[in-house]
Amino acid sequence: MKLMRIFSLLILSALPFACGRGLDAKPALKKIGGLPKGKRIEKSDAEWKKQLTAEEYYVLRQQGTERPFTGKYHDHHEKGIYLCAACRLPLFSSTTKFDSGTGWPSFFAPVQRENVEELADFSHGMTRTEVRCGRCGGHLGHVFDDGPRETGLRYCINSAALIFTDRK
Numbered sequence: 001m002k003l004m005r006i007f008s009l010l011i012l013s014a015l016p017f018a019c020g021r022g023l024d025a026k027p028a029l030k031k032i033g034g035l036p037k038g039k040r041i042e043k044s045d046a047e048w049k050k051q052l053t054a055e056e057y058y059v060l061r062q063q064g065t066e067r068p069f070t071g072k073y074h075d076h077h078e079k080g081i082y083l084c085a086a087c088r089l090p091l092f093s094s095t096t097k098f099d100s101g102t103g104w105p106s107f108f109a110p111v112q113r114e115n116v117e118e119l120a121d122f123s124h125g126m127t128r129t130e131v132r133c134g135r136c137g138g139h140l141g142h143v144f145d146d147g148p149r150e151t152g153l154r155y156c157i158n159s160a161a162l163i164f165t166d167r168k
């Protein structure tokens with residue numbers, strides 16, 4: 001039943017885009033989720049550069065991808081929550097983490113739907129769905145539909161975009 005709710009939520013949030021609201025909207029942009037505007041964090045590029053490590057900045061602000069099997073969380077199995085490395089918003093829980101064998105931390109669901117936003121990404125000659133932090137807009141990774149049966153989704157996330165905490 002929970003799955004049905006997630007699916008109907010997905011369909012509902014995608015509806016305005018499917019109906020082609022606003023011809024000026026970029027067709028490539030299919031934004032789902034994300035917190036309301038007042039709850040979002042907006043910083044200049046210079047501010048992010050100052051705050052983040054070089055690796056975090058490359059992934060979060062320049063849509064970079066860390067090399068597989070090199071990040072700190074692909075083989076990490078502690079119980080807790082993975083926060084956005086830039087703004088500390090809770091993004092993924094260890095309870096939805098699974099071993100995808102890809103070399104990147106993989107989850108079948110975010111902690112809350114609105115904590116991530118998803119956008120169509122046509123870069124590098126591929127059609128993928130980019131996943132960003134719903135509060136600061138930082139690039140996290142991509143989501144694919146070949147995940148485990150719980151949701152069928154595989155959130156393929158860069159370790160550099162995450163900070164783990166075991167605090168409740």
Ligand SMILES: [Zn+2]
Pocket residue numbers: 084085086087088089133134135136137138
């Ligand atoms: Zn964030």
